[in-house]
Amino acid sequence: MNPVNLAVNLGGLSMKNPVTVASGTFGYGDEYNHYFDISRLGAVTVKSLTLRPRAGNAPPRIMETPAGMLNAIGLQNIGLESYLREKVPFLREKNCVIIANIYGYTPDEYGELARRLEEENGADAIEANLSCPNVHDARHARGGALVAQSPEKVLEYTRAIKAATTLPVFIKLSPNVADIVEPALAAQQGGADAISLINTLLGMDIDPETRTPRLGNIVGGLSGPAIRPVAVKMVWDACRALEIPVLGMGGISSAEDALQFLLAGARAVAVGCMSFRRPDTALKVVEGLEAYCMRHGIVDINDLVGAMRL
Numbered sequence: 001m002n003p004v005n006l007a008v009n010l011g012g013l014s015m016k017n018p019v020t021v022a023s024g025t026f027g028y029g030d031e032y033n034h035y036f037d038i039s040r041l042g043a044v045t046v047k048s049l050t051l052r053p054r055a056g057n058a059p060p061r062i063m064e065t066p067a068g069m070l071n072a073i074g075l076q077n078i079g080l081e082s083y084l085r086e087k088v089p090f091l092r093e094k095n096c097v098i099i100a101n102i103y104g105y106t107p108d109e110y111g112e113l114a115r116r117l118e119e120e121n122g123a124d125a126i127e128a129n130l131s132c133p134n135v136h137d138a139r140h141a142r143g144g145a146l147v148a149q150s151p152e153k154v155l156e157y158t159r160a161i162k163a164a165t166t167l168p169v170f171i172k173l174s175p176n177v178a179d180i181v182e183p184a185l186a187a188q189q190g191g192a193d194a195i196s197l198i199n200t201l202l203g204m205d206i207d208p209e210t211r212t213p214r215l216g217n218i219v220g221g222l223s224g225p226a227i228r229p230v231a232v233k234m235v236w237d238a239c240r241a242l243e244i245p246v247l248g249m250g251g252i253s254s255a256e257d258a259l260q261f262l263l264a265g266a267r268a269v270a271v272g273c274m275s276f277r278r279p280d281t282a283l284k285v286v287e288g289l290e291a292y293c294m295r296h297g298i299v300d301i302n303d304l305v306g307a308m309r310l
């Protein structure tokens with residue numbers, strides 16, 4: 001028998017350990033199964049799904065930055081129908097817990113995605129991406145306004161999604177706000193079962209030789225180790241204000257990084273773009289968390305949640 005309990009409950013979703021992957025950094029899981037058994041993860045979170053397939057933004061769409069990367073993928077994805085037909089059978093056969101990340105243009109579209117995913121057994125939980133920085137035209141002033149930047153809209157969208165499904169609903173928020181607590185409380189008021197934090201930080205990069213932006217979309221989202229301290233702080237802020245749990249992410253590359261999020265109050269964590277550097281990073285985090293618990297005599301990982309000493 002495993003001497004350490006790693007199992008957590010994230011807003012009604014049972015996970016055998018607190019580690020998932022961040023949407024958009026793990027495809028639909030299948031490609032990564034060549035590197036390790038993806039069913040070892042607490043859950044697999046899939047790339048944002050839209051009702052219809054999307055080709056995404058013009059290239060270049062990613063670039064490396066000091067201690068991180070900028071991306072402006074623009075929600076390229078295979079669309080709901082192909083996902084249900086081509087990707088879900090494999091994930092179900094492997095007994096993976098599925099967090100299906102969704103993106104819509106209206107509250108109704110989010111609701112439709114959530115309803116279909118539940119009806120077709122394509123998800124165990126819904127993560128609604130209200131915070132994609134890469135689907136607006138950056139040339140327009142305020143062209144980048146996100147649903148997650150308006151607490152009123154967060155409330156409206158969350159209610160619409162909750163009304164469409166009985167699955168646990170996680171609301172993924174943006175760090176590009178003055179105070180993360182406001183949209184987080186709005187999501188909670190709307191009935192969210194958990195909050196996912198953080199999406200990428202808005203950024204841009206210019207090539208002085210050509211005087212042109214290095215991303216086709218001009219602006220993109222910053223991820224990776226560079227954003228980790230920002231993410232830990234936002235998770236801490238949110239956790240102190242919320243009654244619902246938080247799924248923490250942003251720059252996690254090791255169990256030590258993941259522990260910071262748990263100690264700040266996150267119930268579970270997601271490994272994002274560091275899977276690009278080492279495809280089995282998330283598995284290493286699972287193993288490292290267990291080793292840490294054994295080393296520190298922790299019998300239940302839940303005892304670490306919010307256990308930062310002050």
Ligand SMILES: Cc1cc2nc3c(=O)[nH]c(=O)nc-3n(C[C@H](O)[C@H](O)[C@H](O)COP(=O)(O)O)c2cc1C
Binds near residue numbers: 024270
């Ligand atoms: C290439 C790339 C694509 C992403 N696509 C999505 C997406 O489709 N939906 C979403 O909610 N977040 C998306 N994200 C954001 C990640 O899920 C995560 O919130 C963010 O990258 C912070 O974690 P990290 O620093 O560990 O990568 C993407 C991130 C990257 C790097």
